[in-house]
Amino acid sequence: MNVSKTVYEALWQKWGPQYWWPATSQLEMMIGAILTQNTSWSQVEKAIQRLKDEKVLDIQSLASIPSSQLESWIKSAGYYRQKSFYIKGMCWTLIEKFKGSTKELFLLETHELRNELLSWKGVGPETADSILLYAAQRPVFVVDAYTRRFMSRHRWSPENESYEKLSERFTAELEKDHALYNEYHALIVRLGKTYCRSKPHCESCPLKFLLIHPVSV
DNA sequence: CACCAGGCAAGTA
DNA sequence: TACTTGCATGGT
Numbered sequence: 001m002n003v004s005k006t007v008y009e010a011l012w013q014k015w016g017p018q019y020w021w022p023a024t025s026q027l028e029m030m031i032g033a034i035l036t037q038n039t040s041w042s043q044v045e046k047a048i049q050r051l052k053d054e055k056v057l058d059i060q061s062l063a064s065i066p067s068s069q070l071e072s073w074i075k076s077a078g079y080y081r082q083k084s085f086y087i088k089g090m091c092w093t094l095i096e097k098f099k100g101s102t103k104e105l106f107l108l109e110t111h112e113l114r115n116e117l118l119s120w121k122g123v124g125p126e127t128a129d130s131i132l133l134y135a136a137q138r139p140v141f142v143v144d145a146y147t148r149r150f151m152s153r154h155r156w157s158p159e160n161e162s163y164e165k166l167s168e169r170f171t172a173e174l175e176k177d178h179a180l181y182n183e184y185h186a187l188i189v190r191l192g193k194t195y196c197r198s199k200p201h202c203e204s205c206p207l208k209f210l211l212i213h214p215v216s217v
Numbered sequence: 218c219a220c221c222a223g224g225c226a227a228g229t230a
Numbered sequence: 231t232a233c234t235t236g237c238a239t240g241g242t
Contacts, residue, residue: 037224043240044223078239082225124225144223189223197221 003156004173007207008180011187014206018186021134023048026102028057029135033127034086035077047074059100063091086122093120106136113138125163133185139176141167142185146192153196154210 023029028048035044050073051057056065070084077083098104108116113136117128125143132140143166151157157166174180195205202208 033223036222038222038237039224039239040222040241042222046240076239078222079224079237080239082237086225122225126224130223142223146223185223192223 002173003210004170007210008174008184008187010206010209011191012183015187015190017183018190020182020186021130023134025057026106026135027059030090030102030131031057031062031087033130033134034083034090034122035074037079037083037122037127039078043076043078046076050074050076059091059094059102062087063095082122086120089121090123102135110136110138110140114140129167133178133181137178137182139178139181141170141174141181143167144185144189146189146196147185150188150191150196150207154207156210 021029021032023032031051032044032048035047048057051062054073056062056070056073062070067084067088070087071080074080074083074087094100094102094105105116106113110132114128114132117123117131118125123131129140129142132138133142143163148157148166151161151166151169152159157169170181170184174184191206195201195207
């Protein structure tokens with residue numbers, strides 16, 4: 001059977017559409033992707049809202065405001081000095097290489113775009129792929145901590161499988177559809193917020209039917 | 218009190 | 231290549 005598809009259908013059946021990414025512009029999505037690194041989304045929402053309230057959620061403003069000010073506004077998301085540095089770097093790169101426009105950046109072909117994103121400080125594989133999928137709408141599967149955890153707990157993958165291999169486990173069995181990958185990743189996060197955490201709730205997990213025996217913690 | 222949250226970079230061996 | 235460490239706030 002097609003495990004990827006079966007899992008997706010079970011998650012969809014349980015929770016339906018998740019309406020990701022929760023952002024109203026490509027830039028907002030990209031800023032959110034930096035801010036959410038190893039940080040809970042609720043803290044990111046506060047930081048994003050603050051940037052909106054201060055009316056600086058645009059490339060020119062973020063590039064030009066003092067670092068100390070940006071740091072104070074995104075403090076709730078943690079690692080605020082690094083993240084401030086990364087965000088300003090991102091905005092300066094957009095200005096200097098892409099006419100200050102995310103649209104211009106997204107003219108790049110997917111593979112080149114990924115390499116460009118990975119060359120930015122503060123953008124690793126997951127952040128790059130999130131931006132590719134949710135801002136540039138490319139059919140790229142995002143692997144994050146939730147994905148790793150539920151795959152290894154259900155014995156769908158070995159413990160220390162590479163990012164690339166994990167991603168392939170999905171894409172190999174699914175049609176190359178960005179809307180599908182969008183919903184799938186969001187549903188995995190929805191799953192991860194309740195199940196497969198430090199305290200297992202395997203009895204009510206929508207994936208408990210999976211032959212693959214969940215490993216108790 | 219300890220542990221965790223939608224990672225990444227830089228350093229070491 | 232494969233590990234280790236620093237980064238930091240706020241919720242549970």
